[in-house]
Amino acid sequence: MKAFVVYCHPSEDSFTRHVRDSFIKGVVDSGNEYELSDLYKMNFQTDMTEKEYLRDSNYRTTPGLAEDVLAEQRKINSSDAIVFIYPVFWTDVPAKLKGWFDRVWTYGFAYGEKSMKLLQKGLVLCTTGHTKSELKKYKLLESMEKVMLGDRLFKKVHDAEFIVFDGMTKACDLREKNWNKNLETAYQKGKNLFAPRS
Template identity: 35%
Template structure:
């Protein structure tokens, strides 16, 4: 490895969620890990189904919570996080997130969102006091709790790509994934990139899979050079005290979720 390559070496966490190890999701996960390692990066993979990840938040997540006591999830989460008393599985995943320079979430698009097991990974790992809360920096911006990391969604969808277009019946993919891109990544300070998607995933011919691998390789190669989605910072002067975008901050004709993107230029 050359000195230049060594300086560019990054640490990447890939979190993947599919119950079938022979699935397209699994194949893309393996491809991403191999491709990134071949480029000289360090890669860790959290395969949630293989790990038999516990998806639900409950009192068992907080060992010091009194038996029979009312569970205030945010409060219990913050106390356990700040005291270093989270369960070992959660603590291990938080260590991986802290270790990483980038996080890639690889999953099939189920009911217009991520599989429940992956949502449960976020629910449990992005605890109060770790990813959000009064004891960490304010959300929606580069100074938030998990700032300094890139984030990429890599999704597979059974539908054709045109169904996820501006006039497609499913809506734009950017809008479908907005709760993750903006509400998870950007909320916690991570810089989300435009998502990567493979459509027609239920019956993908070999030549289409080969093309998908090539396209994915290009996105992985640009993981640290592509411009992230230009979301507005909460503390950037564009929002009022009620967290509403100030009148006139948007370009004429802008509406919907695009209001929360910085205007070009």
């Protein structure tokens, strides 16, 4: 089985990149494969072009998608799971990952007459500065989950899961306190990615 990992963080000096490494170690230790798109390292183009906009907004399936978009779509269709790993910026994915959705989730692939494979698993591993109780208080946690699972992954995966590693900003004591526990969770999520969920 293969996991396609879409990773988005501007710095290797981050907790999120340890989540990436622990998760991938879990996938490998379970005898499964992975493919990584590290969006900053790839310098993935964020902005939709006018040509891309006109194609999607007119519900056209005309060919001529950009090669970087087709490459991402091929990675998806050759995988069994898709995993998003990122820090939450302004209650959403970083702009670079938002741009990935804008450009890769094209008409005829992710919506309309879809050619996107129905994947076995969709997993979101995100890190936040706020604690879950703070995010819940203002209903931000459910907004973040709803957008990722109820829209971006909706009907694209059999089983969807949203995990938040909270209180992980450098200003929060929980960062150090929960560091190892959180990375163990990320590792186990990788190791059990294809196991049935209890």
